[in-house]
Each structure stands twice: as C-alpha cells, then as structure tokens.
Amino acid sequence: MIVVFGKSIKYVTFSDLDKPQENEEEFKPVMVDICNTALIFFSRAGGYRIISNHIDDGEIIFKTVEKYKVTHLFMAPILTYKLTNCKKWDAYDTSSLYTVLTGGTPISPVQFQKLDTIFRHSNIILTYGLTETGLMSAYNPRTDQKFINNKIGSSGKLLPCMTVKIVDLETKEILGPNQKGEIYIKTPALMTEYYHFDTSDILDKDGFLKTGDVGYYDEEECFYIIDRVKEMFKFMSWHIVPSSIENVLLECPAVEKAAVFGIPKSEEEGEVPAACVVLREHFNASKEEIAEFVAARVSDREELRGIDATIYQRESYFSMKQRSTGVALELQKRGITCKDVIVLCTKVTLDNVIPILASFYR
Secondary structure, three states: OEEEEOOOOOOEEHHHOOOOOOOOOEEOOOOOOHHHHHHHHHHHOOOOEEEEOOOOOOHHHHHHHHHHOOOEEEEOHHHHHHHHOOOOHHHOOOOOOOEEEEEOOOOOHHHHHHHHHHOOOOEEEEEEEEOOOEEEEEOOOOOOHHHHHHOOOOOEEEOOOOEEEEEOOOOOOEOOOOOOEEEEEEOOOOOOOEOOEOOOOOEOOOOOEEEEEEEEEOOOOEEEEEEEOOOOEEEOOEEEOHHHHHHHHHOOOOEEEEEEEEEEEEOOOEEEEEEEEEEOOOOOOOHHHHHHHHHOOOOHHHOOOOEEEEEOOOOOHHHHHHHHHHHHHHHHHOOOOOOOOOOOOOHHHHHHHHHHHHHHOO
C-alpha cells in the first residue's frame, strides 16, 4: 500500500475568491510530476494507491496509515510538519509503515529526529533528484541501514552511473569532502536539451549539468543538500541559506508557512534576513516572539531583521493583487523582465502526463 499526499492535482479557481478580470479565469499551483511518476511505478510493481488532497491537519494521514495498513508513505517535506505538529500521533498504529520517503527541499536535523521518533518502526529516507537527471541519490533500506540511522539529514548515496562534482560558488574550483558548493551532475540519463531554450549556460564544457543546488558530500560519500544557489544571499560577507531559517520557523508551534529572503540594506551589510510567515488559526504570536524563537536556534548572522506575519485565511482577489506586488519586485531584482515567461503548469503536463495517468487510473 503506497500513499502520496499533496495538492499537485487540485486546481483552485477564482470562483472561490472575488470576481476576477476577464483575462484572469483561473490559476494553477506549481505541479510536481514526481508524485505522479512514483504512483505509476509503485502501481506497476503491485502496490495499491490512495490519493488524498484534503489535508487540513496531520491526523488524516495517521488515520489513513492505520486504516489501510500503509507500507510506504511519499510526501513533500512541508507536509512532514503537519505530522510532527499533530498532538494525537501516538493514538494511531503506524507499525505497518516500512518507509517514509521525502525529498524536494531540505529538512532540518531536528525535524528528521521528530519524524524518527513518531515513525520508530519505519525507515525515514530523504532523496534528491531533478527532472533533467532523474533520481540522483537515496539510501537503500536493505544495504544502508547504518547510514540511515546515523547520517541525519543526508539525501543518500549516489545511484549507479551517476557522476557528481561539487564546485566552488565563486572560483568554480572542484571541492572535496565536507566543502559546500554547487552540485554538478553527469549521467547517461541526462536530458539532451530544453525545448526551444538555450542550454549553453546549463551544461559545462565536460557535459555536467549545473543543478543550481548547493550541497556537499562527506568522507563516506553521503550527500547533503542545503539550498538553491539563487535563493542564497550574502549578509556581512556570509552566505545565508533561507531554507535553514525556514525550517526553524516551521518548528515554531504558531507558524503554518514561512518564506525567508534577503532585503538590501547597505553596501557594507549586503542583504539582511527577513521572513514572511502565515500563523496557524487560533495562535496569536507577535513578530517579536517569532524573532526570539528563531534567534535562540540560529547563529547571530541568521537572525531575522524583519517579519511580515499574517493570520491564516483565504485571501480576496484584491488582497492577492496587493501582496503580489512584493513578488513582482523580487522577480525584477532577479532579472525577470516583462517579456519573460514563467511557467506554472506546463502544456506538456496537461497534454501528456494527465492522459497517461488517466490510462492507469480509470
């Protein structure tokens, strides 16, 4: 029994909000096809499937695992916080779970240990991969138990036929063990090119794909993923990793969602860390309390210098337009112009992936 939790196949229309303009009929969330791909392979391997999109809290996941004796659980890292924040987790039997699989963004060691406590009968496995390369690293529960139990936060060991090098972000020199840099990947399964898009800056002269992800490997060649290169920023000459601060924010009982970014301060300081957070319903935490929570768990340079907190609620069309101004300014800062196209749900997904899935799940 395999369960994939997520909202990637749920489309939200503006009919739920205020009346939009005529040319703004609907919007769709970013779709990640890995869940759909995994369902195909799992089903072909003899597994049953359960798809749930209505996840108001983590308890529904525990109920599903107990009721259907689920053996493999596959979910995005953000959903794991719904599990660890569920106060009734020990009221459900999850002993059927063999593997809890997650990947896509890093999770903190604290969060990993919380999952390990809840699913004490299961293997908690983090993975790493890209659409352009396929799965790059993971642990095999049958052969890598010593790593699964001891390498907290690791995304596993390289799969066969994968070649990886870690490159310094500034000098582009190849780095060794425990040195953080951009991950370059080479594999026989590597894509040939992007459709109607120049790939000259994506591949290096040796045919390695520049992933845009920052990470490192240790002496035993176990890999760790830290963050995206473009999402990192410098404060007082220090590289700040937004995801590490976001993980701390998500550990705060009052925080439902969090996004960390840099705000330009001065030529000397660079960009200072700031955050936008969505508070959970029935929680009333001040900005100062959230900032103190983070400060007690991070280094001085990672302390938040600004917080924009809102109570969890559905936004109207007008308020959404107002808040999108900040997004537009951030895109402009990153070099996105009015003639650039940002794809949220690709045509290939609509034309190819969905019909394929329909043929499997009639």
